Structures are given as structure tokens and as C-alpha cells.
Amino acid sequence: MSDGPRLPGVEREDDEDRIVCHVDADCFYASCERLRDPKLCGEPLVVGMGYEAGETVGAVATASYEAREFGVESAQAISTALERLPRRAAYEAGDLDDSERDETGYYRPVDMDYYESVAADVREILHDCADVVREVSIDEAYLDVTDRTAWEVADGFARHIKDRIRREVGVTVSVGVAPTMSAAKIASDFDKPDGLTVVQPGELRDFLEPLEVDLLHGVGPVTARELREMGLETAGDVAATDPEPLAERFGERGRELYDRARGEDDRRVEPKGDPKSFSRESAFAEPVAEPGPKYDLIETLAAAVADRAQREGALYRTIGVKAVTPPYDVNTRERSLPGPVDDPDLVDRIAHDLFAEFKTEPVRKLGVRVANLEFAATDQASLESWERSEDDSDSTDESSTVNPAGTDPTTGQSSLTDFS
DNA sequence: TCTGGGGTCCTAGGACCC
DNA sequence: TCTGGGGTCCTAGGACCC
Numbered sequence: 001m002s003d004g005p006r007l008p009g010v011e012r013e014d015d016e017d018r019i020v021c022h023v024d025a026d027c028f029y030a031s032c033e034r035l036r037d038p039k040l041c042g043e044p045l046v047v048g049m050g051y052e053a054g055e056t057v058g059a060v061a062t063a064s065y066e067a068r069e070f071g072v073e074s075a076q077a078i079s080t081a082l083e084r085l086p087r088r089a090a091y092e093a094g095d096l097d098d099s100e101r102d103e104t105g106y107y108r109p110v111d112m113d114y115y116e117s118v119a120a121d122v123r124e125i126l127h128d129c130a131d132v133v134r135e136v137s138i139d140e141a142y143l144d145v146t147d148r149t150a151w152e153v154a155d156g157f158a159r160h161i162k163d164r165i166r167r168e169v170g171v172t173v174s175v176g177v178a179p180t181m182s183a184a185k186i187a188s189d190f191d192k193p194d195g196l197t198v199v200q201p202g203e204l205r206d207f208l209e210p211l212e213v214d215l216l217h218g219v220g221p222v223t224a225r226e227l228r229e230m231g232l233e234t235a236g237d238v239a240a241t242d243p244e245p246l247a248e249r250f251g252e253r254g255r256e257l258y259d260r261a262r263g264e265d266d267r268r269v270e271p272k273g274d275p276k277s278f279s280r281e282s283a284f285a286e287p288v289a290e291p292g293p294k295y296d297l298i299e300t301l302a303a304a305v306a307d308r309a310q311r312e313g314a315l316y317r318t319i320g321v322k323a324v325t326p327p328y329d330v331n332t333r334e335r336s337l338p339g340p341v342d343d344p345d346l347v348d349r350i351a352h353d354l355f356a357e358f359k360t361e362p363v364r365k366l367g368v369r370v371a372n373l374e375f376a377a378t379d380q381a382s383l384e385s386w387e388r389s390e391d392d393s394d395s396t397d398e399s400s401t402v403n404p405a406g407t408d409p410t411t412g413q414s415s416l417t418d419f420s
Numbered sequence: 421t422c423t424g425g426g427g428t429c430c431t432a433g434g435a436c437c438c
Numbered sequence: 439t440c441t442g443g444g445g446t447c448c449t450a451g452g453a454c455c456c
Contacts, residue, residue, distance in 0.1 A: 049424055059424040061456095074456090075424075137427090137456050218429095220454050252430065253453090281425060318448090328423065332450060364423085 017201050019154060020269060021143040022176045022184035023126060023161065026193035028139035029062040031171040032115045033108050044070060044085055044105030048078045050283075051109045054089075056082060057285070058109075065193060067105050078107070112138075121169045129161050132269045142181055144269035155198050162196060179204060180265035185217050204263035209236035216260055218253065226250075235261040274375050278314070279322075280304045281367030287326050289362045295352065301368040302351040306344035315340035315374045319350040322367035323358040331358065340374045 025031065029047040034040045044067035051058030056079045063072040063081070070085040088104040090096055096104065119138045126133050130143035149157035158175045165173050174195035176187025183204055187197040199207045214224040216235060226249065232238050238246070238261035246254035259265060280301045288294055298321065309316055320334030333354040337346075351368050 061424085073421085076421075077423075080421085140456070218454065222453060276428070277426090279426060283424065320449095324423090330451075334449065336448065365425095367425090 017146075017151075017179050018144060018268070019146045019149060019151065020178055020181050020184040021130065021145050021158060021161070022178075022181070022188040023141050023143065023165075023173050024175075024188040024192070025122065025139035025171055025173045027062045027064055028119075028171065029110060029115055030064040030067075032111075032118045035118065035170050036114070040106055040108075042066070043088070044072075046072055046078075046081055046085065046105060046107050047110055048081075048107060049110045051078050051107065053107075053109065061110050064105075070103070070105070072105075082107075118169060118171065122165055122171070122173075125161070125164050125168060129157075129164075132271065134269050134272055136272075142184065142269045145177075151200055155196070158196050158198065162194075178207075180263065181267050181269060182217055182260045182265045183208065183263060186211065186215055189215070205239070208239070208261060208263055209234065211235045213238060213261075216257065218257065218260070223250070223253075223257075239263075274373065275312075275314075276373060277369055277371035278305055278308045278312070278316075278373070279367055279369035280308070281322060281365060283324075283365040284363070287362035287364045289360060291359050294355070294358070294363055294366060297366050298351050298355055298368060299348060301366060302348040303344060305368050305370055306342075306347040309370055309373070310342055310344070313375060314370075315342050315376075316347075316370035317341070317372035317374070318370065319347055319354075320369040320371065321351050321354045322365070322369065323355065323361070323363050324365035325358070325361055325363055328364075333357070334369070334371070336372065340372070 030040075030045045033045060033047060043064075045064040046060055046067050047062045048058040049061040058078045060072060060074050060076045060078065060081050063074060063076075067081075067085055072081045072085050085105045086096065086100075086103065088101075088106050091101050091104045115138060123133075123135065123141070126141055126143060129148065130145050131147060132144040134142040136142065143161075145154075145157065154177045158177050162173055162175055165171060172194045174188045174192045176184045176190065176195075176197050176199070178184040178187050178199040179201045183199055186208070187199050188195065190197040211234060212224075213219050213227045213232060213235060214221070216238075219227070227233075227238065230241075230245070230249075232241060238258060241258075243255065243258040246258050248254070250257065282297060282301060284293070284297075317340045318334055318336045320332055323331045323333075325331060335350055335354060347368070347370065355366075
């Protein structure tokens with residue numbers, strides 16, 4: 001296969017060694033909180049999502065390393081975290097003995113706007129340090145630094161990035177440098193917090209070999225268990241095994257897993273493209289069976305999602321809902337439209353429609369989603385008029401509220417794109 | 421581990437088309 | 439009426455990531 005003719009454009013140089021840097025902020029939300037409130041430095045700190053001061057609701061978004069010592073983990077219920085690490089406020093209120101002070105910590109609610117502003121400062125430095133940056137999340141990015149450094153000095157280059165971020169922003173990051181994205185990712189995790197790990201091309205296989213399979217990106221609890229059942233405990237085991245059974249059991253992912261375990265990963269660092277979907281979801285404190293509160297929530301979520309899409313300038317062609325029923329069954333329903341729209345009322349109506357089968361069922365969590373996004377700069381006014389003309393005739397159609405017979409969405413579309 | 425929110429990608433079956 | 443093979447789109451669910 002590899003000896004066969006090459007497609008034009010697929011040149012040998014694509015296979016050249018890259019130098020990939022993965023930068024990962026250390027418990028980012030907690031670091032941000034410490035940035036604006038230095039008294040939190042060195043103290044156990046829990047940042048809770050859905051948490052409000054004094055309450056016990058929500059989940060742990062980030063726990064500082066000091067808080068982790070007490071068994072507080074990310075994704076844990078705040079109520080559990082509080083059992084392991086009571087609030088410092090409880091001590092300060094005199095509810096606890098002096099001897100218990102050191103077994104308390106600070107709790108803060110998530111403040112995304114502030115974290116975003118800190119992340120923007122970090123991003124600026126990253127873009128300064130690399131030609132190509134792929135932001136994966138608010139606290140994580142890949143950099144292709146092939147043209148900015150060399151393997152002999154990669155260590156110093158990575159240290160320079162770390163130092164700049166610490167000096168100029170005030171948060172610490174862990175950095176992994178490797179010839180592939182997947183190895184760089186593992187490397188950044190290798191020595192957290194404030195870590196720096198460089199894996200030279202020649203060291204790649206030795207570096208990966210002893211790692212537990214679940215350290216490989218894309219291997220979660222389910223796959224890890226299955227791999228162990230197959231007798232594969234480490235990346236080295238996976239690298240040395242026959243890839244066929246892996247491919248049979250895991251499909252495309254199996255092939256990928258095998259390659260990654262062998263240090264093979266030809267993905268290039270590329271900037272992230274447009275988002276594929278927007279969603280909003282929310283959980284009830286306990287399962288709710290009555291239709292009233294559920295439909296209220298659907299409405300709120302639908303409005304929020306539609307608003308988000310509008311603000312981002314996105315049109316959507318698919319609208320969906322999610323209903324999580326006890327014990328924890330995730331049900332999704334979605335409907336695609338004949339053409340892309342920006343229509344909050346339609347999101348609301350279709351969400352209602354799709355949710356109908358769960359009307360009287362107990363539900364613990366609800367979600368609304370739009371997908372099949374299009375970001376083409378389009379003329380809003382004429383698009384809306386096209387939707388309106390569809391809405392007017394939808395009452396006669398039983399199969400869809402937006403797809404009346406005889407309407408040609410492509411025509412509506414092309415007349416729009418003519419403007420651009 | 422009894423479960424928060426926002427995403428991505430893959431799979432599999434069915435409809436539909438040629 | 440029975441029947442090949444290939445392709446695309448849609449929907450639902452699952453695993454995973456941060």
C-alpha cells in the first residue's frame with residue numbers, strides 16, 4: 001500500500017518530524033480564583049459548578065491540589081466534597097474547633113467570564129510562541145513549534161513558554177513536548193503540576209511502553225476494562241499485540257489505539273474549526289414527573305440555545321432534545337429541517353414536540369441542542385421571511401412543522417448566497 | 421463514584437435513490 | 439414480484455474529553 005503511487009500533494013515532507021507542544025493549565029479555575037484573591041493561595045480550594053455560596057448543590061469543577069489531599073475530586077457532588085472538606089466559613093463562624101481549621105477549605109462558584117478573560121491572556125502568549133495553535137478547551141492547547149525551535153533546545157523553549165505565562169498572567173501550566181499530538185498530550189500530564197516533559201523522537205516508544213492503557217487519550221473506563229480483559233494492561237502491551245482483534249472489537253478506534261500506543265499519529269496541529277453544535281442542559285434536584293416544570297425548563301433551554309446560536313451567527317438545520325430518566329437513561333430525539341434556520345420560536349416548538357413522549361415520565365435532566373450548523377454570512381432578513389412563509393403553511397402538514405410540500409429550501413438558500 | 425454541563429466522534433440500522 | 443450493490447442522509451445511542 002505505502003509503496004503505491006502517491007496522490008499529488010501528499011509529499012514526503014508531511015512525514016517529517018514535527019515538534020508538538022501541549023500546554024495544559026494546572027487546575028485552571030482554581031488558579032484564576034487565586035489570581036484575584038491571593039488569600040486562597042496555598043489553601044484547599046474547590047470551584048463548584050452549579051454551586052452557590054452557602055449551598056450544598058452542584059458539582060466540583062476543579063479542586064486545588066491541597067483540596068485533593070482530602071479526597072475531593074473533580075465531578076464530585078459538592079455535598080460529598082463538603083463532607084470531606086468542610087467550609088472554612090464554618091470554622092470562621094465558630095462552628096468548628098481551632099484544631100479543625102486546617103481541615104477546612106474555600107469554596108467558590110464557577111465564574112466563566114473571568115476565567116475566559118484569563119484564558120485570553122494565556123492564548124495571546126501561545127500565539128506569540130507558535131505559528132499554529134489548536135485550542136482544545138479553555139485551559140488546553142496544542143502548538144506546532146517545529147519552525148520555532150529544535151529538539152536539542154526544545155526544553156528551553158518550553159520553559160520559556162511556561163515562564164512567560166507565569167510572569168505575565170500569573171498561572172502555572174504543564175507542558176509536554178513530543179513528535180506527535182497524542183504523545184505531547186500524555187507528556188504534559190506526566191509531571192503535573194508545573195511540569196515539563198520532553199519526549200524526543202527516539203525516546204517515544206520507551207516513553208509510552210510502561211503507561212497504563214487508560215492514560216492513552218480516548219481510552220476511558222469502558223475501553224480500559226475491555227482492554228484489560230484482553231490481557232492488555234499497558235501501552236506496550238497494546239503496541240505488541242495483533243491489531244486485528246483490536247480493530248474487530250473497537251472498529252476504527254481500535255486501529256487508532258494501536259497506532260497511538262506505538263507512537264504513530266500523523267495528525268497535524270490545526271486550528272480548531274467552527275463548532276458543530278450548541279446545547280444547553282440542566283438537571284433537577286430530583287426526578288420530576290409533572291409536565292409543568294419540565295416544559296418550563298425546555299422553554300428556557302430552547303431560548304438559551306437559540307440565543308447562543310444567534311449571537312454566534314450560526315444557522316441550524318437540526319433541533320434536538322435530551323431527557324435523562326432514572327436510573328440514568330439518556331434519551332435523545334432530534335429532527336432535521338429542510339434548510340438551515342435561525343428561528344427561536346421554531347426551536348421552542350420542535351423541542352416541545354420532540355419532548356412529548358417524555359411528558360409524564362420522571363426526568364432528572366433535560367437538554368436542548370441545535371446542530372448541523374452553518375456559519376456562512378447570510379442575509380438575516382430574507383432568511384427570516386423564507387421561514388415565515390414556511391410557518392404559514394405548516395398547520396396542514398402532519399409529518400413536520402417546517403417542511404410543507406412544495407417548498408424548496410435549496411432555492412431559498414441559493415437566493416441568499418447570491419448576496420454574498 | 422449514584423451522576424454537572426458543554427462538547428466531539430463513531431456506529432448501526434433504516435429510508436431512499438440509482 | 440423478487441432482487442444486486444453502492445451511496446447518502448437521518449436518527450439514536452454510546453464512549454470519551456475537559
